[in-house]
Amino acid sequence: MMKKIEHIGIAVSDIETSRKLFAKIFGKDSYKSEKVESEGVITSFFQIGESKIELVAATTEESIIFKYLEKWGEGMHHVAFTVEDIEQEITRLKREGIRLLNDVPKKGADNKIICFLHPEDTNGVLIELCQETF
Numbered sequence: 001m002m003k004k005i006e007h008i009g010i011a012v013s014d015i016e017t018s019r020k021l022f023a024k025i026f027g028k029d030s031y032k033s034e035k036v037e038s039e040g041v042i043t044s045f046f047q048i049g050e051s052k053i054e055l056v057a058a059t060t061e062e063s064i065i066f067k068y069l070e071k072w073g074e075g076m077h078h079v080a081f082t083v084e085d086i087e088q089e090i091t092r093l094k095r096e097g098i099r100l101l102n103d104v105p106k107k108g109a110d111n112k113i114i115c116f117l118h119p120e121d122t123n124g125v126l127i128e129l130c131q132e133t134f
């Protein structure tokens with residue numbers, strides 16, 4: 001079951017420049033920056049009340065974010081939802097005929113295991129599922 005929006009992801013070219021920009025916009029600094037080596041990305045998280053915003057930039061040219069930025073430029077990238085049991089959710093979605101970009105959940109930033117739904121099956125909206133790990 002999807003419980004709530006966990007965060008909204010914004011693709012940016014330069015993490016430091018954008019971290020400063022969004023700190024100005026939100027009136028507070030990010031609470032965390034984290035590299036996810038396996039994905040070739042660096043992230044910065046902002047807490048805005050109950051909501052989170054994740055800035056995500058590429059650290060290598062092989063990164064999917066690098067390719068995304070080349071094609072689409074900076075901007076809104078994905079919406080992430082908290083799920084209680086990611087395996088159960090993957091099974092449910094597959095049964096509904098929704099494809100996933102990764103069938104096996106992988107380690108994401110901010111103590112999460114994550115997977116992405118195929119945007120061709122979601123009206124072009126990139127949806128991330130997150131399960132908290134402790």
Ligand code: ZN
Pocket residue numbers: 007008009054078080128
């Ligand atoms: Zn995310």
